Amino acid sequence: MNVKDYMQRVGQAARKASRAIAKADTRQKNQALNAMADAILRDSAKLLAANQQDLDAARAAGLDAAFIDRLALSEATVAGMAEGLRQIASLPDPVGEMDDFCYRPSGIQLGKMRVPLGVVGIIYEARPNVTADAAGLCLKSGNATILRGGSEAFHSNQAIAACVHEGLRLAGLPAEVVQVVETTDRAAVGELITMQEFVDVIVPRGGKSLIARISAEARVPVIKHLDGNCHVYIDDTANPEKAFNIAINAKTQRYAPCNTMETLLVHTAFAEFILPRLAEAYWEKGVELRGCERTRAILGDKVVAATEEDWFTEYSAPILAIKVVKDLDEAIEHINHYGSHHTDAIISEDYGRARRFLREVDSSSVMVNASTRFADGFEYGLGAEIGISTDKIHARGPVGLEGLTSQKWIVLGDGQVRG
Amino acid sequence: MNVKDYMQRVGQAARKASRAIAKADTRQKNQALNAMADAILRDSAKLLAANQQDLDAARAAGLDAAFIDRLALSEATVAGMAEGLRQIASLPDPVGEMDDFCYRPSGIQLGKMRVPLGVVGIIYEARPNVTADAAGLCLKSGNATILRGGSEAFHSNQAIAACVHEGLRLAGLPAEVVQVVETTDRAAVGELITMQEFVDVIVPRGGKSLIARISAEARVPVIKHLDGNCHVYIDDTANPEKAFNIAINAKTQRYAPCNTMETLLVHTAFAEFILPRLAEAYWEKGVELRGCERTRAILGDKVVAATEEDWFTEYSAPILAIKVVKDLDEAIEHINHYGSHHTDAIISEDYGRARRFLREVDSSSVMVNASTRFADGFEYGLGAEIGISTDKIHARGPVGLEGLTSQKWIVLGDGQVRG
Incomplete structure (x- = not known):
């Protein structure tokens, strides 16, 4: 033929x-x-x-x-x-x-x-x-x-x-x-x-x-659908329970999907409070943590030092990068620079910050107080999905x-x- | 540099x-x-x-x-x-x-x-x-x-x-x-x-x-914007005055734009009635006519015999191809086959035929009883336009x-x- x-x-x-x-x-x-x-x-x-x-x-x-x-x-x-x-x-x-x-x-x-x-x-x-x-x-x-x-x-x-x-x-x-x-x-x-x-x-x-x-x-x-390097940003105005549940669910509900969180960003004023609780839960589930200096200062040497490469990586595995950021601006900048424009979430009870995150994060799905794992055709009510687009023209998400x-x-x- | x-x-x-x-x-x-x-x-x-x-x-x-x-x-x-x-x-x-x-x-x-x-x-x-x-x-x-x-x-x-x-x-x-x-x-x-x-x-x-x-x-x-090979189809249910005005306007208001008509399709039962009037007006404006056999039988040898090539051509000039078709189906088929999916219009007072034309003609603008010349950003109220897309994904028209x-x-x- x-x-x-x-x-x-x-x-x-x-x-x-x-x-x-x-x-x-x-x-x-x-x-x-x-x-x-x-x-x-x-x-x-x-x-x-x-x-x-x-x-x-x-x-x-x-x-x-x-x-x-x-x-x-x-x-x-x-x-x-x-x-x-x-x-x-x-x-x-x-x-x-x-x-x-x-x-x-x-x-x-x-x-x-x-x-x-x-x-x-x-x-x-x-x-x-x-x-x-x-x-x-x-x-x-x-x-x-x-x-x-x-x-x-x-x-x-x-x-x-x-x-x-x-x-x-x-x-x-x-x-x-x-x-x-x-x-x-x-x-x-x-x-x-x-x-x-x-x-x-x-x-x-x-x-x-x-x-x-x-x-x-x-x-x-x-x-086309390329990377799913998704983020959850926990603001210092977050409800601790929502923050904890979403950060755990977004990473550990399943490791392979493209809408699984790969990097967790935490506001510096919230880091000492929430990171130890989260780390314990992640470790219990066998998730390897890689963190910035501040994260390691809080959680200790069990956390591997994250490299520049880590921020770009979609692990699709029980590995999570963690970065402490000084404010919302740094979080948005990090996501837009290192992310893959797939799905990113903010955990916050602050109206203005939620509103800014929704507008300024340039991703196909942007969420407030919900797990990134919701970004798929069934959860969005599309029935099946033919794919998740990471392109900007025609269709996103x-x-x-x-x-x-x-x-x-x-x-x-x-x-x-x-x- | x-x-x-x-x-x-x-x-x-x-x-x-x-x-x-x-x-x-x-x-x-x-x-x-x-x-x-x-x-x-x-x-x-x-x-x-x-x-x-x-x-x-x-x-x-x-x-x-x-x-x-x-x-x-x-x-x-x-x-x-x-x-x-x-x-x-x-x-x-x-x-x-x-x-x-x-x-x-x-x-x-x-x-x-x-x-x-x-x-x-x-x-x-x-x-x-x-x-x-x-x-x-x-x-x-x-x-x-x-x-x-x-x-x-x-x-x-x-x-x-x-x-x-x-x-x-x-x-x-x-x-x-x-x-x-x-x-x-x-x-x-x-x-x-x-x-x-x-x-x-x-x-x-x-x-x-x-x-x-x-x-x-x-x-x-x-x-991107490639060809503008636009059609007007005059059905045998057309209002003669609307048909005449639109067929003249779509071709002669300006010759260069991409939304100018390049081929006129006429229902066989309407051809002997409308074509002589139209031809006279086109010739008066210096438009060269190229027609199918039936068109030439009605209008005479002053009409050049159209070739297969003519049906595909965007003249952007005072030249018009004319084809007599036996019904709506042939008109739609001709447009979808030879056209460039830019802008096409039907002239008809028949509800069902207008409805079928709107659905079945695969063009970025499909019109009933209006001149193809309306297909642009200003007329559509978009303000200026960055272009007219002949693509199918993202944006059409x-x-x-x-x-x-x-x-x-x-x-x-x-x-x-x-x-």
């Missing part, structure tokens, strides 16, 4: 299918989503068998436990995929939403209509559940999609694709609305990210190196259905011409 | 200034804009003298009349720049707008806040008035900006920059909020579009080849203050942690 020709055909078919899905009505799209969920539940055994093939090959290839863990499906995760599709069906359809209508002096009536982006390319690692999630989100938002999952999940993805296609067929929609790339040749990715005439946006999901490489080589716009759409201008007139 | 080092310094300074302008209050920004307008009017003679230097050089270099026309300032255009800045001052400040607040089941209150993009790079041809427009729009939307205008307008741009800087100084804002690149070395453009750490978005303004080249080489996201901003998520809590 010539990969370039194959991908061109996939692209052309996606562009054509995007016209059909853009005008599909809400009932038809929901019908497809629910039929996909039915097929996935019914074919649960088939999916697990296909997944077993992938797992066997992955183990034979000596891939590590974390990799196997992401690749593996179970009865529960299969049921979760079906449930995810039903949830997407239950969400309001963003396509065709109209707002901001007003009359202009010329007499035209101007407004906006929400419309699909067109064709969305998703590139992801060997996580089969992404196939169902991404297909569902793109379908509901009226987009055609080209899915290119990690080759190690090939059989799992093809089995899920069969269920997706059954759902599309039952709803009377073209199969090309969701295409799962049928080659494991890596050149397919290179084609996908450069077919400007057929693909409107690329969403890479995976590790930082994958995303960085795709961003560097793409000719199609990319909605969790990207759900709305992030897969755009707005066009609508002009309603009665024969107006320009003078 | 080492261009790379120079542009790095410009980028660093812009990033730093972007923090200051992002938190500047509305009064301060408006004060700067009005002070810039005052300085421009006061220094009118200086600006015209600087412009004369550029004009002399351009004429000596044998640049053509259209080029000279874009480069030339006059008392009136200088007054227009000042007026444009005052208009921007009078527009609502988009920064900090908050909406979509709701309580989530976890108890957090979730909403969105409109925020500046950060640093905007503008690359444009030798049109000095863009310097003032772009500086004003970026300032009001809370962005720092790096302006790189055509080298033939160097003296004009530097003179305008002096007025801009005076306005910033009087309002107590750093001069680096607006930087006009001080080298005519073309390598500066290459640096500007690849400084991902310092520049958040690039807006190229100019000819198609400039924009295509910048898009191809940029590593920073680009809000005229881009004003809102298009230079993004939305971040805001979470207000009372100590909530994730369970």
Whole structure:
């Protein structure tokens, strides 16, 4: 198979299918989503068998436990995929939403209509559940999609694709609305990210190196997610209990997610009071602490001296950097300089400081008195999320259905011409 | 001067200034804009003298009349720049707008806040008035900006920059909020579009080849404007007078703008009635007609036979392609296939067809019974526009203050942690 020709055909078919899905009505799209969920539940055994093939090959290839863990499906995760599709069906359809209508002096009536982006390319690692999630989100938002999952999940993805296609067929929609790339040749990715005439946006999901490489080589716009170097700043006006609970939850509820806190900032007037209590709790949970000089003066040598590098680091592990800051200004400056503009929180009971933090911290999610761990599509009510954007244009933060759409201008007139 | 080092310094300074302008209050920004307008009017003679230097050089270099026309300032255009800045001052400040607040089941209150993009790079041809427009729009939307205008307008741009800087100084804002690149070395453009750490978005303004080249080489996201191949479709349910007026206005009010009609589509049942009247009016105005077979059968051999190429072409000239279509479906299909997704209009009194056209035509502006010529920032009430986007992500159509901003998520809590 010539990969370039194959991908061109996939692209052309996606562009054509995007016209059909853009005008599909809400009932038809929901019908497809629910039929996909039915097929996935019914074919649960088939999916697990296909997944077993992938797992066997992955183990034979000596891939590590974390990799196997992401690749593996179970009865529960299969049921979760079906449930995810039903949830997407239950969400309001963003396509065709109209707002901001007003009359202009010329007499035209101007407004906006929400419309699909067109064709969305998703590139992801060997996580089969992404196939169902991404297909569902793109379908509901009226987009055609080209899915290119990690080759190690090939059989799992093809089995899920069969269920997706059954759902599309039952709803009377073209199969090309969701295409799962049928080659494991890596050149397919290179084609996908450069077919400007057929693909409107690329969403890479995976590790930082994958995303960085795709961003560097793409000719199609990319909605990307790089670092999640998140901060909690405890002001000296914080309620101690809220501060304690949030600082613990933001770090230790789970270590791997991108919305987990990596650096704790504490106001100097509050540090001696709160840090010993926090340190004890962190150590009890096995969290390694790395701190500034002041932190070490308060907590002792058990705290490793933090280097410049630490402030930039997303550990994704039971490690926390701690810095004592002299005031809100220093906290905001630290976050904007060292952070990754993902999610940052202030703990404070002071109205003015909370208000300044909200405005001045340049991150996709900015919080007052809440755990950074809330920054995801489910908690934000977007249903599933296609990813969390660390970009500034188009969409910031969790990207759900709305992030897969755009707005066009609508002009309603009665024969107006320009003078 | 080492261009790379120079542009790095410009980028660093812009990033730093972007923090200051992002938190500047509305009064301060408006004060700067009005002070810039005052300085421009006061220094009118200086600006015209600087412009004369550029004009002399351009004429000596044998640049053509259209080029000279874009480069030339006059008392009136200088007054227009000042007026444009005052208009921007009078527009609502988009920064900090908050909406979509709701309580989530976890108890957090979730909403969105409109925020500046950060640093905007503008690359444009030798049109000095863009310097003032772009500086004003970026300032009001809370962005720092790096302006790189055509080298033939160097003296004009530097003179305008002096007025801009005076306005910033009087309002107590750093001069680096607006930087006009001080080298005519073309390598500066290459640096500007690849400084991902310092520049958040690039807006190229100019000819198609400039924009295509910048898009191809940029590593920073680009809000771009390529073709304006706009259509008017006259349905057989059209009001004849509206159809006539709009078809004439959309083509002949001005030939060069991107929102001028390039292809007229006419329903077959309406063609024999309307085309002869229209053709007469077009010919009277010196518009060359190129038509499909059916058009030529109705209008005769004076109409040149249109080729496949014609349907794709933005003439920007007194030339019009005409095609007779059998129904609305063919019209929509033609527009989505051959058009450039810029601005397209239907003339119809039929509710259902108007509604389908609005939904199914995939263009940044879709109109019913109005001239395509309305698609611009002034007519849409955006004040000035930084450009008209033909992209699908971030912003479609005229881009004003809102298009230079993004939305971040805001979470207000009372100590909530994730369970």
